[in-house]
Amino acid sequence: MEGNTAWLLISAALVLLMTPGLAFFYGGMVRSKSVLNMLMMCFGAMGLIGVLWVIYGYSMTYGSDVAGLLGNPFDMLGLSGLMTPEGDPTAGTVDVAFQAMFAIITVALISGAVADRMKFGSWMIFGGLWATIVYFPVAHWVWGDGGWIGELGALDFAGGTAVHINAGAAALGLVLVLGKRVGWPREPMKPHNLPYVMLGAGLLWFGWFGFNAGSAYAADGVAGIAFINTVTATSAAMLGWLLLERIRDGKPTSLGAASGVVAGLVAITPACAYVDTWGALSIGAIAGVLCALAVGLKYRFGYDDSLDVVGVHLVGGLVGTLMLGFVATTSVAPDGTDGLFYGGDVALLGKQAISALAVMVYSGIIAAILGLIIKAINGGRVTREEEINGIDEAEHAESAYDFAGGRGGRAASADSGVAGNAKKLEETKS
């Protein structure tokens, strides 16, 4: 038990690190005038969901089942009954900690779609409402005792439906309501710092070992399978994305490598403990190629999903979730189900499709409705002028980079800030 507890504690910390990693993965992709807002949307999710999770989120996900749809939020309100040193912590406090990180990153994932334009306050309101109405119940559907997707027998080891399809569909619903950025798609909106993107992808991959192998809830062979498949599929996906770029565009790009890594990680998430090496390789390669193609869909259909949350997380999540219907094998997971290619029948594929579709539709529709409500209250986005000048200045009163140290800053008033401190010092002396 101690070994399992230790591994789950470490995994929880690894998964927490994914959100700052995601912040930099996204932050490098936006223009330099919006990078702080991008980081802040991710960090904002850490603060907000961290609080909601311990108050009622955990209970809504893992509390006693209500009609297969959600856990009772009052069961463990404020973690009541859990804050005890007795019992198995991987079913108590450590489980709370580990799953908190999943809730945080799922909300943070959505933020990439609304980069450059959504008011910070509106984002925080959206994040809190979406987590409450969508993430907590959907995580219960998949992982809670009595949740209907789990009962159905659909497979989702670490969050293909609950995390990635869920966040990707929400991103689509939200951007359809929120609208395009000023100038999209005519103006170039190229990434301002690709090394950040690569660094972020690296941190995500590192943290993802906690996400996937930690989901074994034990330091055992299942964790080992999940861990190696998290290498296998991710590597294959990066190669797939780069190969497509090399053939289609002529050059393999660093943004393509980073994106391929994330696409592979997303796709293997639901499948990491249920597939063999060939299954993981094919899931990764297909996800790498399909996601690289899917990020172009926004130009065809005209929705401005700024950083391709739909193309990478929704599509990648669908690839992993649906491919389980073909390549799941009981040779790897004796308690699982065989997919079509391993002697199983079509039932598993059907269950996978039903769970994917249900999460996609529910999350997308609720996200759009929440977006409409927020838009009705305060517009949901910064003004056109603020957006062009940069959302960092408008929403946070900061700028990310100051390369010209001597550009003439001064205190804004004689009584505050630098000048105010100098004045106080003078007064103390005299």
Add this chain to the structure above:
Amino acid sequence: MKLITAIVKPFTLDDVRSALEQLGVLGMTVSEVQGYGRQKGHTEVYRGAEYAVDFVAKLKVEVVTDDANVDKVIDAVVSAAHTGKIGDGKVWVTSVDTVIRVRTGERGADAL
């Protein structure tokens, strides 16, 4: 006195600088600039979306010199920056009324 302004390819800066040094030119100002002339920009691709980057990175070298040295300086810059390929840049000359050295207050040619 004349101000000689040269827009050159960044990789030629070392050659331009040493050619001017050999002429006894004692100072210059260099800035990173972007623009285009006959040479068009290039294309960048991000997640499959192509962006035409119209402006090409160049260096602007500025030297103020005596009227007597103008032709020598021009020749030195042009030959050092020349590759014969499109995008080698431009050099132009403008008249300068006076120059003041801030440290000493010297004016005119003495300040060069």
